[in-house]
Amino acid sequence: MLSTSVRQGARQLRLVRNVAVAALANGSAQPIGAQIAQSCEFGSAALVPLKKTELVSLSQVGGNILPFAARGYATVVDGLKYAESHEWAKVDGETATIGITDFAQSELGDVVYVELPEVGATVEAKETFGVVESVKAASDVYSPVTGEVVEVNDALVDDPSKLNSEPFEGGWMMKVKVSDASDLDGLMDSAAYSASCDE
Amino acid sequence: MASLTLLKWTAKTASRHARSLVGAGARLAELRAVNAGLDGIQRRFASTDLLKTELYDFHVNKGAKMVPFAGYSMPIQYQDSIMDSTTYCREKGSIFDVSHMLGITLSGKDAISFIESLIVSDIAALKDGSGCLSILMNEQGGAIDDTVVTKVDGENVYFVVNAGNREKDLTHINAHLAKWKADGKDVSITTHEDRGIFAVQGPAAADTLQKLVDIDLSKMYFSDFTVAPIDGIESFITRTGYTGEDGFELSIPSHGAKQIIEALLSAGDLKLAGLGARDSLRLEAGLCLYGNDMDDGVSPIEAGLTWTISKSRREECAFVGGDVIKKQLADGVGIRRIGLICKGAPARNGSKILNEDGEEIGHITSGGFSPCLKKNIAMGYVKKGYQKSGTELKVEVRKRVSDAVVTKMPFVPAKYYRP
Numbered sequence: 001m002l003s004t005s006v007r008q009g010a011r012q013l014r015l016v017r018n019v020a021v022a023a024l025a026n027g028s029a030q031p032i033g034a035q036i037a038q039s040c041e042f043g044s045a046a047l048v049p050l051k052k053t054e055l056v057s058l059s060q061v062g063g064n065i066l067p068f069a070a071r072g073y074a075t076v077v078d079g080l081k082y083a084e085s086h087e088w089a090k091v092d093g094e095t096a097t098i099g100i101t102d103f104a105q106s107e108l109g110d111v112v113y114v115e116l117p118e119v120g121a122t123v124e125a126k127e128t129f130g131v132v133e134s135v136k137a138a139s140d141v142y143s144p145v146t147g148e149v150v151e152v153n154d155a156l157v158d159d160p161s162k163l164n165s166e167p168f169e170g171g172w173m174m175k176v177k178v179s180d181a182s183d184l185d186g187l188m189d190s191a192a193y194s195a196s197c198d199e
Numbered sequence: 200m201a202s203l204t205l206l207k208w209t210a211k212t213a214s215r216h217a218r219s220l221v222g223a224g225a226r227l228a229e230l231r232a233v234n235a236g237l238d239g240i241q242r243r244f245a246s247t248d249l250l251k252t253e254l255y256d257f258h259v260n261k262g263a264k265m266v267p268f269a270g271y272s273m274p275i276q277y278q279d280s281i282m283d284s285t286t287y288c289r290e291k292g293s294i295f296d297v298s299h300m301l302g303i304t305l306s307g308k309d310a311i312s313f314i315e316s317l318i319v320s321d322i323a324a325l326k327d328g329s330g331c332l333s334i335l336m337n338e339q340g341g342a343i344d345d346t347v348v349t350k351v352d353g354e355n356v357y358f359v360v361n362a363g364n365r366e367k368d369l370t371h372i373n374a375h376l377a378k379w380k381a382d383g384k385d386v387s388i389t390t391h392e393d394r395g396i397f398a399v400q401g402p403a404a405a406d407t408l409q410k411l412v413d414i415d416l417s418k419m420y421f422s423d424f425t426v427a428p429i430d431g432i433e434s435f436i437t438r439t440g441y442t443g444e445d446g447f448e449l450s451i452p453s454h455g456a457k458q459i460i461e462a463l464l465s466a467g468d469l470k471l472a473g474l475g476a477r478d479s480l481r482l483e484a485g486l487c488l489y490g491n492d493m494d495d496g497v498s499p500i501e502a503g504l505t506w507t508i509s510k511s512r513r514e515e516c517a518f519v520g521g522d523v524i525k526k527q528l529a530d531g532v533g534i535r536r537i538g539l540i541c542k543g544a545p546a547r548n549g550s551k552i553l554n555e556d557g558e559e560i561g562h563i564t565s566g567g568f569s570p571c572l573k574k575n576i577a578m579g580y581v582k583k584g585y586q587k588s589g590t591e592l593k594v595e596v597r598k599r600v601s602d603a604v605v606t607k608m609p610f611v612p613a614k615y616y617r618p
Contacts, residue, residue, distance in 0.1 A: 133568070135285075138547065
């Protein structure tokens with residue numbers, strides 16, 4: 001679970017992580033990032049920078065959460081599987097939780113509308129399962145796996161901004177009972193996904 | 200015929216708009232390009248051919264996301280989200296670089312009668328140093344472009360045309376100009392390629408600009424025009440805009456563009472805003488985006504812009520396409536532009552408009568989520584009979600049908616500075 005200090009509102013959470021990412025990448029010891037990494041619900045997640053930009057250490061930012069880090073970085077989480085089309089899958093037994101990545105949400109901008117599949121519907125790997133709309137555009141989202149939808153995150157319908165504020169946590173979109181585990185083999189790990197976003 | 204063209208056009212673009220916008224997906228760059236709305240125009244240009252305004256490096260240094268727009272690489276947004284940037288303009292104020300637009304001056308004894316032969320407005324009747332929104336007409340009664348035309352004085356007319364229509368407009372104007380000149384008329388054209396244009400919009404616009412000019416802006420009203428130095432640099436100042444807010448459009452010699460934009464940023468609370476916010480603002484203000492909400496196949500009357508046709512010119516309609524307009528004024532038209540507030544998913548360009556029986560009666564031409572109203576707004580064309588404010592209609596987005604109600608525009612009240 002996330003530590004209480006990090007649960008102070010979604011936007012801040014992202015900034016904390018972004019600063020932490022910068023600090024980790026700079027090689028400074030035991031920054032906030034390490035705490036996040038240890039307390040993150042995705043297990044032993046390490047946050048890695050997606051975009052190579054100027055790196056700063058925590059000592060430089062004095063422990064404050066500064067908005068400079070709000071752009072230029074996006075986070076990824078270890079232990080998840082990633083699709084080229086910027087969705088993530090977290091596998092737990094037969095079930096995969098699906099969402100969009102931090103990189104995707106930051107590129108989309110303020111999400112104002114989310115369309116989710118019905119529970120019981122079948123989704124196909126690499127086919128659309130929903131739509132995410134920002135102020136200026138409608139965007140299809142693609143399922144990384146084939147299977148039956150067993151749960152959808154209805155909270156997103158009332159509060160689509162969760163997709164921006166916590167794309168890997170409260171912004172999850174659906175849970176799918178995976179019918180063919182080999183779908184997962186075609187997905188990337190966090191390092192490969194990071195690299196693909198840097199290209 | 201006119202309406203058919205429009206409906207075909209919207210149908211053609213519908214699928215592109217609705218479905219080509221992938222992704223959380225692989226085509227995010229493409230998505231960004233679509234954000235600004237002028238889809239067709241943008242995509243004609245490969246990114247390698249893009250033109251840059253004088254301020255390209257300035258924008259990049261300010262953290263702008265640059266996108267192809269009408270052949271130019273332009274900022275779609277800076278550090279702030281489009282949502283925040285839109286609301287900030289209405290709370291305080293914003294500066295937009297719109298140097299991709301083209302300022303044109305017509306000069307000579309016959310300049311006013313020449314421009315009047317091409318547009319629907321009575322320019323001769325304007326007082327010197329004032330202007331109006333007008334429509335550059337084609338032979339079929341459709342709109343070649345919309346443009347704010349200023350009567351500088353009895354022998355000079357200044358107007359600004361859309362970036363995406365630059366070539367088309369100039370070809371049309373020059374063809375007519377050649378005939379006028381051949382008839383011995385006194386009119387010549389200057390295109391202000393060497394000038395940039397900034398829009399300064401919002402409640403803080405006037406106070407901020409006032410710090411950089413010696414003229415008294417409190418005496419300059421909506422649609423007024425003057426030539427005066429800004430921070431020492433001779434500029435054209437028009438009290439107009441594309442947001443519904445009070446504000447100015449400033450035409451500035453390119454060499455002074457950076458100096459003036461920095462002076463404006465230092466002088467007050469204004470922030471830079473990009474084309475994304477500009478599009479949200481103009482939609483909230485109920486203003487047409489040429490290429491979406493009006494085009495060569497739509498007449499000013501169908502577009503709900505009959506008010507731009509000066510009363511003094513309605514009897515004769517002595518302008519290009521005037522016979523079509525004269526007939527439409529007498530007989531009415533079959534389609535009308537309307538505003539809608541929609542439930543469900545935001546209805547965007549190309550979405551169908553249905554009546555309560557589910558029959559298709561029109562199309563959305565622009566739409567999206569309003570950052571200021573926090574609901575979905577749209578404009579589009581419907582068959583005659585459905586345009587009345589309060590009419591309950593439906594919109595179809597990705598095969599799902601949602602409620603919509605015809606709503607008077609502007610959606611957000613205009614705040615033009617008038618006497």
